[in-house]
Amino acid sequence: MKIMTQYKDGNYSIDVSRGILRDKISDYIKNYNQVFYLADKNVYDLHKNGKLSFIDEPILMEQGEASKYFDAFSSLLETLLEKGIQRTSLLVIIGGGAAGDAGGFAASSILRGVDYIHVPTTLLAHDSSIGGKTAINSKHGKNLIGAFYRPKGVIYDLDFLDSLPESEILSGFGEVIKHALLRDQQTVDALMETTINGIDINEIEPFIIKGIETKMDHVIRDENEADVRKHLNLGHTLGHAIEYRYKMPHGIAVTLGIYAALYISNELNQEQTFDLKHYYEYFKGLNYPIDMLKEIDADEMISLMSKDKKNQSVNRVGYIVMNSTGEARFTELEQDLLTKFINSLKESL
Numbered sequence: 001m002k003i004m005t006q007y008k009d010g011n012y013s014i015d016v017s018r019g020i021l022r023d024k025i026s027d028y029i030k031n032y033n034q035v036f037y038l039a040d041k042n043v044y045d046l047h048k049n050g051k052l053s054f055i056d057e058p059i060l061m062e063q064g065e066a067s068k069y070f071d072a073f074s075s076l077l078e079t080l081l082e083k084g085i086q087r088t089s090l091l092v093i094i095g096g097g098a099a100g101d102a103g104g105f106a107a108s109s110i111l112r113g114v115d116y117i118h119v120p121t122t123l124l125a126h127d128s129s130i131g132g133k134t135a136i137n138s139k140h141g142k143n144l145i146g147a148f149y150r151p152k153g154v155i156y157d158l159d160f161l162d163s164l165p166e167s168e169i170l171s172g173f174g175e176v177i178k179h180a181l182l183r184d185q186q187t188v189d190a191l192m193e194t195t196i197n198g199i200d201i202n203e204i205e206p207f208i209i210k211g212i213e214t215k216m217d218h219v220i221r222d223e224n225e226a227d228v229r230k231h232l233n234l235g236h237t238l239g240h241a242i243e244y245r246y247k248m249p250h251g252i253a254v255t256l257g258i259y260a261a262l263y264i265s266n267e268l269n270q271e272q273t274f275d276l277k278h279y280y281e282y283f284k285g286l287n288y289p290i291d292m293l294k295e296i297d298a299d300e301m302i303s304l305m306s307k308d309k310k311n312q313s314v315n316r317v318g319y320i321v322m323n324s325t326g327e328a329r330f331t332e333l334e335q336d337l338l339t340k341f342i343n344s345l346k347e348s349l
Contacts, residue, residue: 001015001016001017001209002014002015002016003015003016003209003212003213003216005150005216005219005220006216006220007150007220007223010150012150012151012152012153012154013153013154014129014130014153014154014156014212014216015153015154015155015156016156016158016208016209016212017156017157017158018157018158018159019157019159020155020157021051021119021155021157021159022051022054024153024155024157025092025117025119025155028090028092028117028152028153029090029092031090032088032089032090032115033088033089034084034085034086034088034089034090035089035090035091035092036059036080036083036085036089036090036091036092037055037058037059037092037094038058038059038061038076038091038092038093038094038095038099038103038106039052039055039058039059039060039061039093039094039095039099040060040061040063040064040067040094040095040096040098040099040121041060041061041062041063042063042064043094043095043096043099043121043160044058044060044094046163047160047163051157051159051160052094058094059076059079059080059083061076061095061099061102061103064096064098065098065137065250066098067095067098067099067102067103068098068101068102068135068136068137068142068143069136069137070136072102073102073105073106073136076102076103076106077106077109077110080106080110081110085110085111085114086111086114087111087112087113087114088114089114089115090114090115090116090117090152091103091106091107091114091115091116091117092116092117092119093107093116093117093118093119094119094121095119095120095121095122095125096120096121096122096124096125096128096168097120097122097124097125097127097128097129097250100118100120100125100128100129100134101128101133101134101135101136101143101146102134102136103116103118103134104116104118104132104133104134104149104151105134105135105136105145105146105147105149107134107149107151108134108146108147108149109147113149115152116151116152117151117152117153117154117155118151118153118154118155119154119155119156119157120154120156120160121160121161122160122161122164122168122171122172123161123164123168123169123171123172123173123175123176123201123208123251124168124171124172124174124175124250124251125156125172126156126172126175126176126208126211126212127172127175127178127179127211127215127232129151129154129156130154130212130215130216130219131215131216131219131223131229132148132149132150132151132219132223133146133148134146134147134148134149135147140307141240141244141304141307141308142240142243142244143240144307148223148224156212158201158205158208161201162201164201166287167249167252168249169199169201170199170249170251170252170255170286170287170288171249171250171251171252172251173195173199173204173251173255173286174235174250174251174252174253174254174255174258174288175211175251175254176191176204176207176208176211177191177255177258178232178234178235178254178258179207179210179211179214179215180207180210180211181234181258181322181325181326181328182214182218182231182232182234182326182328183210183214183326184325184326185325185326187207187210188325190207191204191207192282194207195286196282196285198286199286215232218231218232219232225310230310230318230320230330231320231328231329231330233310233320234257234258234261234320234322234328235254235255235256235257235258235259235260235261235320236254236257236320237257237261237305237308237310237317237318237319237320238256238257238260238261238301238305238342239253239254239255239256239257239258240253240257240304240305240308241300241301241304241305242256242257242292242296242301244304245296245300245301245304246292252288252289255283255288255290256288256289256290256292256293259276259279259280259283259290259293260293260342260345261319261320261321261322262274262276262279262322263276263341263345263348264319264321264333264341264345265321265322265323267341267344268321268331269323273322273323273324274322274325276348280349290349291349293345293346293349294346294349296342296346298338298339298342298343298346299339301342302317302335302338302339302342305317305338306335310330315334315335316332316333316334316335317332317333317335317338318330318331318332319331319332319333319338
C-alpha cells in the first residue's frame, strides 16, 4: 500500500507492505551517486544474511536509545564526514524509532542537510517514521535537541516485524492504541476485540495502516506542532518521564502514560468519560506493567515533565487530555494540581 503525504510541496510516499524493501530502495538510490546505509547494530545482525544481505559495509548505529546520545551522535557525524559525504548524498536509515530519530537528525544537520529515507523495522516506528520529527536526547530529557526534517520516503516492509521480541511488540502497540483513541470509538472497540487474547502482528496490520493514516492526518494539518499535532503526544508527557526514569521501552511507558491521561481526563471532565476498569484489565491482560504507576513519585515525575518541550508556562505542565474518544485537547496543568492527580491515580490502583 502506498500512502502519499498531502503537503503543499515536498511530498513523499510511505510504502507499507511485505517483501518490498529491495525493490523500493532501488527506486530511490538510482537517483543518487552516493548512498550511505545507516543501520541499527541489532537489526543488521539479525538480517545481514537475509533481508539486508544486499547491503555492503553499512555504518552501524548503537542499538536503540543509545544511538540518541551525544557521543554516539557525534561519532556518527564524524564517520559520515570521514567517508566523504556530500550534499548530494542519500542516507538510508534502517532501524526502529531511535535510529530514525538520530539518523534523521544527522541528515538534517550534516552539511546543513542531506536527503534521507527511513526503513522502519519495528512496530513502534510506524509512528515515529511519519512526520519528519528528528531528535537526540539530553541529560535533561528525551528528544530535546532536534529538527523538523522530512524524509524523501518511508519504506515499511512488514516482514521485519516477524522477528520482534514481545517487549518490542508491546512497545509499538502502545502507539497503535494511541492512534485508535485519537481516531474514534469504533476503531478502539475493534482493536480491543481483535487483541483481547494477545497481539498477533498479522491480525493488527489493518490497525497499523489506520495508525499511519491518523498520524499523517495530524501532521499534514499541523507540521510544526503548533496545534493538533500536539494531540499525538497523548500519553507521552508522563510516559517520557517514566521511560527516562525507569529505562523502560518507549511505547510501554507511553501506554502507562495513556492510562494516566484517561484518568486525568475523567477528573477534568468531572465524569467517567472513560471506563478505567475496562482499560486497566485490557492493558493488564496484554502484560503492560500498569501497576508500576503505584511506584512513581509525583515530585520526581513533575520535575522531569517540567522540562517537556510542549510546556509554555513556568509552573505549568502542558498535557494532552481527552474530552471523549477521538477528541483530544491540549491544556496546561498547574504543578500542584498535577501532583494531586498523580497521587490520587496511585491510590486508585
